[in-house]
Amino acid sequence: MECAKKNSAYDDVFNSLIELKPKRFEPMSAHTTFRIGGCAEVYFSVDSISSLTQIIDKCNELDVPYYIIGNGSNLLVSDKGIDAVIIQLSESEPCFHIEGEYFTCSAMCLLSRAARFTVDNGLMGLEWAYGIPGSVGGAVAMNAGAYGGEIKQVLDSVKILKDGKIYTLKVQESDLGYRKSEFAFPNCIVLEAVFKLSYDDGFARERMHEYTIKRNEKQPLKYPSAGSVFKRPANNFAGKLIEEAGLKGYSIGGAQVSTLHANFIVNTGNATANNVMELIQTIKQKVYNNSGIWLEEELKLLGEF
DSSP, rough: OOOOOOOOOHHHHHHHGGOOOEEEHHHHHHHHOOOOOOOEEEEEEOHHHHHHHHHHHHHHHHOOOEEEESSOOSSEEEEOOOEEEEEEEOSSOOOEEETTTTEEEEESHHHHHHHHHHHTTOOOOOOOOEEEEEOOHHHHHTOOEEEEEEEEEEEEEEEEEETTTEEEEEEEEGEEEEEETTTTTTTTTEEEEEEEEEEEEEEEHHHHHHHHHHHOOOOOTTTTTTEOOOOEEEEEEEHHHHHHTOOTTTTTTEHHHHHHOOOOOEEEEEEHHHHHHHHHHHHHHHHHHHHOOOOBBBSSSSSOO
């Protein structure tokens, strides 16, 4: 793990916002589900819109780059560190509100917690999301999905921060696609999401339980990972293609293609971002050689590789 070089502009950000408890040269391995990553120049954990806008305003004033992250899932941070201010959105209270079939949720809340809350309160439509480790904002930003469900199916409107102003937008059909969204950073920052759900048909809790069993059986939950590494190719499955290429269990350093689900790379201990990147390139080349299909990463990269 490396730390970015010291820069006086980052000192200015740190010193001018000391009341928000920033951290200098903070290891990002402590803030990603992969448990991998070098140091951020300055790191903030915020749980309010006012703190968020205060930090962004200061970064803009000092012409300092910044990056927004949620729960740190679906993210690989460079071993070299990040030449930027990292702002991590943390859970705030209260973050849920239900009115009829409409569920309003802060982007800072964990998606899994939001899904459980809706089921506990007689709604269905998000039960597939229980167990996904990301935040609601991150899920909206990438149109997260699993088991036939996706954010796009239930997202009604969003509150976003864009160019220093807050907007509430009705979601259009074209705003979200497969693992992509118009509401992703740096285009904007999701602050809140409103979901149009349905009243429970009596089986939502049962489905949520079934999805949990499937996750426990098929996903390598005992090792740090960033979730699925590659997007699903048309009419195929990334995990199936990787397994057919003979790569299940293949490892480079501490990074390993999971023996449970080949579309997961796990950190078996002291894996570096370089280990993961080398493994990703190996997988892509060998899958292409075997099938003629070039896999595309779902994983987001942050920093210099």
